[in-house]
Amino acid sequence: MTANTTDKTLETASEKTPVTLLGLGAMGTALARAWLAAGHPLTVWNRTPGRAAGVAAEGAKVAGSAAEAVAASTLVVVCLLDDSSVGEALADTDLAGKDLVNLTTTDPAQARARAEWARERGARYLDGGIMAVPPMIGVPEAGGYVFYSGAGELFEQHRETLAVPAGTTYVGEDAGHAALHDVALLSAMYGMFAGATHAFALIRKENIDPVAFAPLLGDWIKAMAGPSVTQTARQLATGEYGKDVVSSLAMQVAGTPTFLATAEQQGVSPELIGPYFALMRRCLTESSGEEDLTGVVDLLLR
Structure with a gap:
């Protein structure tokens, strides 16, 4: 490597935004490694110091306290267990x-309160909801991303740095909106898991290979989910619930006894689908069907 090349490399590295990261659980460690790989100077702190050994070997500076870590960088990222952990770590x-x-995973009210808490202490604040698991961090093709909400100018200033571990999606000035988007999407995910669980239970006692059944189930969910959520969103936006209906509420309610x-014939509890069917029947009593x-x-x- 020539002297000019070395100088250019050092100059590029020096332009990378320094980052402080508090929390080295599975997600925190993945975030740390992504920033280190991209050449960002990184200071880390973890309540259990031993967890920092791996990223220290990769170039991170390990702070002896949260206060020392915070002092090291303007940009401070927190990825801890819960909101109480955040308050404890940043208290001094x-x-x-x-x-x-x-x-850190929080609810919308906690995010808004933490934003005010940070403002009172002279900090700008962004809340984030991570839509990824650790193996997706630092792997662009994996499709992971993070919802951000709060100070818009802060997001714009650090957009490039925040985009290193995963894609970024800014959802507004209300600090609670990242958490709300996060929980809303994850709630839909668990609802989907509930339906898939019920489907597998139905075939469990039969001579049906679950491995062969899985792509049928996955493809069906994908085919139904996309158009359905788009249709629901449009109807909610316009208030026209009877527009472009393919399968009416009355027709769908009529099919629920089957x-x-x-489920009864297969010895499967209806507790995953029963509540939704009950809501459908209740909705039918209050509409034309x-x-x-x-x-x-x-x-x-209500």
């Missing part, structure tokens, strides 16, 4: 002039 730190990005009977299933959304708000 000087946040004045810091840019605090909280990637699903319940099949020619509408879509979108009215169930409004029932949940």
Whole structure:
């Protein structure tokens, strides 16, 4: 390597935004390694010091305390167990002039309260909801991303650095919106898992190979989910629940006894699908029946 090349490499490295990261669990460690691989100077702290050994060997500076770590960089990223852990870790730190990005899983109310807490201490605040698991971090093709909400100018300033571990999606100035988007999507995921679980239970006692059944199930969910959520969103936006209906509420409610009977015949509890069917029947009593299933959304708000 020539002297000029060396100088250019050092100059590029020096331009990378320094990052402080508090928390080295599975996700925190993945984040740390992504920033290190991209050449960002990284200071880390973890309540259990031994967890820092791996990233220290890769070039991270290990701080002896959270206060020392916070002092090392303007950009401070927190990825801890819960909101209480965040408060405890930052209790004795000087946040004045810091840019605090909280990637800890919280609820919207906690995120808003933490944003105000940070503001009172002189820091700008972004809340984040990570839509990825650790193996997806630092792997662009894996499709992971992070919701961010809070100070818009802070997000724009650090967008490039924040995009190193995973893609970024900014969802507004309200600090609670990243957590809300996160929980909303994960709630849909668990609902999907519930349906898949019920489907596997139905075939469990039969001479049906679950491995052969899986692609049928996955493809069906994919084919139904995309158009359905788009249709529901449009109907919620316009208030026209009876527009472009393919399968009316009345028709779908009429079919539910078959699903319940099949579950009984197969010895499968209806507890995963029963509550949704009950909401469908209740919705039917309050509508013409020619509408879509979108009215169930409004029932949940009562």
